[in-house]
Amino acid sequence: MSLSNAFFAIIRRDLLLALRRRAEVANPLLFFILVITLFPLGIGAQPHLLQAIAPGIIWVSALLAAMLSLDSLFRSDFDDGSLEQILLSPHPASVLVLAKIIAHWLVTGLPLLIVAPLLAIFLGMPTHSLGILLLTLLLGTPVLSLIGAIGVALTVGLRRGGMILSLLVLPLYVPVLIFASNAVEIAGSGLPVDAQINILISILIMSFVLAPWPTAAALKMSIT
Amino acid sequence: MPTEPTIQLQAFNLSCIRDDRVLFEDLSFVLSAGQVLLLEGKNGSGKTSLLRILCGFREADTGQIKWRGDDLDDSEYYVDMAYVGHLDGVKKELTVLENLKVSLALGQAGQYSIQQALAKVHLAHFDDALVQTLSAGQKRRLSLARLLITKNSLWILDEPFTSLDIHGIATIESLMTEHCAQGGMIILTSHHDIDLPEVDVQRIRLS
Numbered sequence: 001m002s003l004s005n006a007f008f009a010i011i012r013r014d015l016l017l018a019l020r021r022r023a024e025v026a027n028p029l030l031f032f033i034l035v036i037t038l039f040p041l042g043i044g045a046q047p048h049l050l051q052a053i054a055p056g057i058i059w060v061s062a063l064l065a066a067m068l069s070l071d072s073l074f075r076s077d078f079d080d081g082s083l084e085q086i087l088l089s090p091h092p093a094s095v096l097v098l099a100k101i102i103a104h105w106l107v108t109g110l111p112l113l114i115v116a117p118l119l120a121i122f123l124g125m126p127t128h129s130l131g132i133l134l135l136t137l138l139l140g141t142p143v144l145s146l147i148g149a150i151g152v153a154l155t156v157g158l159r160r161g162g163m164i165l166s167l168l169v170l171p172l173y174v175p176v177l178i179f180a181s182n183a184v185e186i187a188g189s190g191l192p193v194d195a196q197i198n199i200l201i202s203i204l205i206m207s208f209v210l211a212p213w214p215t216a217a218a219l220k221m222s223i224t
Numbered sequence: 225m226p227t228e229p230t231i232q233l234q235a236f237n238l239s240c241i242r243d244d245r246v247l248f249e250d251l252s253f254v255l256s257a258g259q260v261l262l263l264e265g266k267n268g269s270g271k272t273s274l275l276r277i278l279c280g281f282r283e284a285d286t287g288q289i290k291w292r293g294d295d296l297d298d299s300e301y302y303v304d305m306a307y308v309g310h311l312d313g314v315k316k317e318l319t320v321l322e323n324l325k326v327s328l329a330l331g332q333a334g335q336y337s338i339q340q341a342l343a344k345v346h347l348a349h350f351d352d353a354l355v356q357t358l359s360a361g362q363k364r365r366l367s368l369a370r371l372l373i374t375k376n377s378l379w380i381l382d383e384p385f386t387s388l389d390i391h392g393i394a395t396i397e398s399l400m401t402e403h404c405a406q407g408g409m410i411i412l413t414s415h416h417d418i419d420l421p422e423v424d425v426q427r428i429r430l431s
Contacts, residue, residue, distance in 0.1 A: 009329030013318070020317040081311025085370075088279060089330040090303040096330075224282040 006091045007099045014103030028069035029111045035061040036119045047124050054123035055184035062112055063173050066144035067166060069108040073149055074156045084223055093216035101149045109141035132187035136180035139200040146211040147172045153218035231256050238287035240273050247273055248430050257407040260423050265430035271413040275382050279307050303332060306376040312367040316356035320366055324373055331374035341372035360387040368396060381412040
């Protein structure tokens with residue numbers, strides 16, 4: 001009985017489940033691509049305006065895509081009783097929950113990183129800021145999953161938790177949005193962005209260490 | 225193998241109040257090695273609530289539960305217990321084998337290997353079948369197989385016989401008898417009358 005065994009078994013299980021439910025997993029990614037492609041159509045032939053707001057467009061879309069994907073984090077486990085079994089395990093629930101969050105990020109956050117450069121070029125973002133865009137997404141999207149997990153854990157027991165979830169979680173996403181899109185914007189004009197990146201790193205480390213506990217506690221409350 | 229039955233689980237003055245309605249109060253019992261505790265009572269009498277309190281999913285409104293003399297959180301309780309509830313707790317998109325491997329990783333390896341456990345519950349050739357292709361009774365037997373592959377002395381079962389046929393019920397009853405003969409304990413609710421002639425069965429009637 002080892003904790004790392006249990007940890008990797010949960011990650012493996014969730015990745016396998018994602019593989020068997022591809023349509024559900026592809027939803028947030030498709031949403032991300034669709035929203036971003038709609039902006040040029042809505043704004044019209046103003047490449048400079050588009051270029052100026054590109055970091056914001058990409059980050060807001062990533063935020064909404066992450067929100068959209070959150071419900072799948074605990075929903076099916078809650079419905080079929082697997083969550084009870086996970087929480088009854090002698091291993092610390094927070095570590096097992098962290099495994100679920102990591103698997104969730106691998107399935108819903110990582111694909112955004114892969115398509116984001118393509119969409120950034122499509123919006124006319126200068127190529128020298130692509131690296132920073134990827135870096136902010138790499139640091140920021142795990143935070144979205146980690147913070148979102150607390151919100152889903154609190155609302156998974158409610159019948160219509162969707163609206164409450166967005167109200168709970170979106171305000172907490174704001175710092176990530178501000179620092180990440182600001183970093184990409186500043187990088188576009190060739191200035192250093194160390195400060196923003198450092199803040200994003202600290203937000204990531206903080207939520208990585210602190211988010212699993214309230215998530216596990218909230219899940220225990222939700223299954224009563 | 226204990227020769228003297230030793231008290232393992234103690235509950236003192238438990239009560240549960242739900243929406244201003246008292247489901248039960250001043251409920252006390254002790255459970256010793258090799259015993260079965262059968263909770264009886266009509267729907268809504270608090271049987272499932274009591275089981276969920278024993279699982280630590282919710283707090284009793286009053287009272288205490290001790291496992292081998294210690295509070296549940298301070299003891300090895302969660303290593304020693306296993307729960308099969310209303311929900312099967314298996315993923316329908318995974319195969320039988322994949323499901324059991326996850327359960328095994330979450331607990332401590334027990335007496336039987338996965339293959340032996342599947343043979344015990346008559347699912348021997350289903351290891352690569354997706355759970356969504358199984359019938360309700362087969363799913364139930366799969367979730368009961370979980371009890372066999374992990375090491376645990378206390379089984380908490382909520383209506384374990386639901387959707388099982390006569391043959392399935394007999395199988396589970398023989399597994400229960402075997403578990404108790406080895407010093408295990410079982411707390412269960414059931415609408416069916418259980419037939420465990422060799423086992424010391426306590427009954428608590430909730431009203």
